[in-house]
Amino acid sequence: MHQLIASPYNGKFLIARPGSKGGMRIPRTLYEELASTAESSSPLPAWLLDHALTAWGLDLDLEGTVMRETVLVRPETRLGYGRATYEINKGCNFNCEHCYLAERKFEGLSWPDKVRLLHLLRDAGVLWLQFTGGEPLIDRDFTDAYTLAHRSGMLIEILTNGSRLHRPEIINLLRDLPPHKVTVSLYGATPGSFDALTRKPGAFKLVEKGLIAAHEAGLALELALIITRHNAHELNAMHALAERYGAGSQEYSTISPTYTGTPEPLAAQAPGFLDKTSVFKGCPAGHTFFHVDPHGLATMCKVGRENPVDLMTEGLDGLFRLPGIADAQMLRTGGCGGCQLSGTCRVCRPLAKAYQEAKAPLNTYCQHGEEETR
Structure with missing residues (x-):
């Protein structure tokens, strides 16, 4: 190997x-x-x-x-896509209040088609691959898909809720074929807050078992600290958990609507924790990076899913259309018109569209909303 x-x-x-x-x-x-x-x-x-x-x-x-x-x-390819995310399945064993997926159906490609898709990702030049979901570790083909991607020369990040990290078949696989990083979403520092957000009794204990197993296996571990109304008071304790397990951590405090534009996740937003500091400065989505859903449909990213390229029917040639599809989504103004603050927006156009369709409060995504609250 x-x-x-x-x-x-x-x-x-x-x-x-x-x-x-x-x-x-x-x-x-x-x-x-x-x-x-x-x-x-x-x-x-x-x-x-x-x-x-x-x-x-x-x-x-x-x-x-x-x-x-x-x-x-790895050989040179006709395409310059160095990164990709693979949403291997939208199914999940949690039912998180803040989830950006409107539906979490457990469906996707057959194993032979997953093999073909992973070969296409390799041949597109993908070096960094993120497995995501839903919850990727519950997919029946995850271990085989991970093994194939690893042996194909991809550096892999797993974005997981951590509930199955403790399982021997998972931890042994990751010890033998180490990922570039395992990112575990942390939804609180206590069972009360964690289980309330995930709407799954016992979720916190499962994730703790996974963190212990990953730490003992020496995996590169990072915690994504998801700040919501359920756990904002535990933020320091969440950072302490990351330190306990030798993990890096990143805070994520702004809750978005579903990427199909429905408002349900916004109820989880913690008051006072909207990220109002970062300015959107462009993105390589669709040009050097792309997203693939459970059915092999390639889009510019997880958010901008318009006009997908069906890799299973078009193959690699379809990816040559993706930059134009991405540019069209990034240039569209949608519900914005004549804005004097467009150069300092905090969200990209596809995400702004989701907020607009969800009829979200303006201050959650637009600086004009700040003027209204003064």
């Missing part, structure tokens, strides 16, 4: 190690040197041995270490 990946990425060439941070940008000449010996029994070049030891403490200067067993060299 490969220990290093050499891959094109957005016009550059990188060397990465699955499950580890850090990497190396190399010139085309060194990438071509690796590509020319990728399937051979040649020893690893001295410059690569030195870097592996410096960057990761990885000693590859051992007897019997050869290129074809150690370094997976």
Whole structure:
């Protein structure tokens, strides 16, 4: 099994190690040197041995270490998509109040079609792949899909609620084939707040078991702290949980409507926790990044799902249409007209459209709403 990946990425060439941070940008000449010996029994070049030891403490200067067993060299492709998210299933074992999915149906591709889809992602140039849902770990094909993506030379992030991380078949897989990162959504620091938001009794205990198992397995772990009306008073305790399990953490305080434009999730918003600081400065969605839903429909991202490309019928050629589809969604003004603040919007146009269709309060997504509340 490969220990290093050499891959094109957005016009550059990188060397990465699955499950580890850090990497190396190399010139085309060194990438071509690796590509020319990728399937051979040649020893690893001295410059690569030195870097592996410096960057990761990885000693590859051992007897019997050869290129074809150690370094997976990803070929250049016609497309420049370095990242993708794969919503393997919309089904979920939680029923979170704030969920952006209007429906959480447990459905998707058959296993043979999942194999074909993952090969298409590989051939599109995807190096960083995020498995998401719904809850990806409950998909019947998750372990096989993860294994195939990992062995295809993708660096994988799993976005999960953590409820199944403790299961032996999951934790053993991730220990043997380490992900780039496991991001667990944290919905509170106590059973009362956590179970209220997820609307599942016992959810907090399940997630704690998963965090313990992931920490003991040495997985790269991050907690997404989802701040809502149920848990805002526990924010410090949520940060303390992240520290306890050796995890990084990011706060997410603004609740959006469903991405189909219905308002139900907005009721979970914690008063005083709207993010009013960041300004939307553009996004590569549809150009160097894309999203795939459970049926193999590719869109610019999780939010902008108009005019999807059916990868299962169009194949890679369909992705050449995606930049134009993305640009059309980003340029549309929708319910905004003659705005003098458009250069400092905090949300992209597809997300603003979802807010508008949900008839959300203006202050939740637009600076004009701030003027009304003064």
